[in-house]
Amino acid sequence: RKEVEQDPGPFNVPEGATVAFNCTYSNSASQSFFWYRQDCRKEPKLLMSVYSSGNEDGRFTAQLNRASQYISLLIRDSKLSDSATYLCVVNAEYGNKLVFGAGTILRVKS
Amino acid sequence: EPEVTQTPSHQVTQMGQEVILRCVPISNHLYFYWYRQILGQKVEFLVSFYNNEISEKSEIFDDQFSVERPDGSNFTLKIRSTKLEDSAMYFCASSRQTADSPLHFGNGTRLTVT
Numbered sequence: 001r002k003e004v005e006q007d008p009g010p011f012n013v014p015e016g017a018t019v020a021f022n023c024t025y026s027n028s029a030s031q032s033f034f035w036y037r038q039d040c041r042k043e044p045k046l047l048m049s050v051y052s053s054g055n056e057d058g059r060f061t062a063q064l065n066r067a068s069q070y071i072s073l074l075i076r077d078s079k080l081s082d083s084a085t086y087l088c089v090v091n092a093e094y095g096n097k098l099v100f101g102a103g104t105i106l107r108v109k110s
Numbered sequence: 111e112p113e114v115t116q117t118p119s120h121q122v123t124q125m126g127q128e129v130i131l132r133c134v135p136i137s138n139h140l141y142f143y144w145y146r147q148i149l150g151q152k153v154e155f156l157v158s159f160y161n162n163e164i165s166e167k168s169e170i171f172d173d174q175f176s177v178e179r180p181d182g183s184n185f186t187l188k189i190r191s192t193k194l195e196d197s198a199m200y201f202c203a204s205s206r207q208t209a210d211s212p213l214h215f216g217n218g219t220r221l222t223v224t
Contacts, residue, residue, distance in 0.1 A: 032211075042218075
């Protein structure tokens with residue numbers, strides 16, 4: 001099983017749609033979870049940390065399911081500017097570092 | 111907001127040459143990293159650095175690679191005898207506390223080996 005797995009997409013959605021991404025991770029002892037956003041040929045930028053109780057930041061909601069070892073990201077009322085690759089990031093099974101998933105591509109169309 | 115800065119933004123070099131990629135991490139951060147991303151692939155961990163020494167490195171980070179913090183602000187990645195497959199975006203990152211803290215990335219150096 002890969003350390004971090006994501007559906008690569010692409011997810012093609014109209015403006016205003018709600019879209020959800022899932023990510024599964026292999027390290028049952030992981031304590032740190034993040035969603036990053038990456039625009040084409042740019043650096044990853046932190047979108048939000050993911051907390052055990054779930055958390056929300058405006059149109060974005062992140063949830064953690066430890067029993068099933070997955071995290072999710074929900075985007076409501078999608079904007080054209082949300083088009084990007086969304087990266088799931090978890091601390092590694094071995095060692096003390098953060099590991100990135102391959103990313104899920106989102107395309108929001110007008 | 112403080113930023114991680116990287117130079118150069120693009121480096122073209124011939125196979126076999128040495129390159130040095132430079133980074134200035136955020137000033138009050140304690141952990142420094144290099145990641146790379148080959149075009150179309152995922153972001154991969156190379157090395158982490160804390161308290162003036164390597165704290166962890168991946169299997170990618172072999173003897174061809176080295177890191178240094180030559181002064182109080184710069185953090186460099188040296189690649190000796192570059193190969194075609196070293197062509198990638200190289201991202202420097204820093205974090206404030208432990209290695210589990212969120213990473214703040216620089217805008218990357220695109221390395222092209224010809």
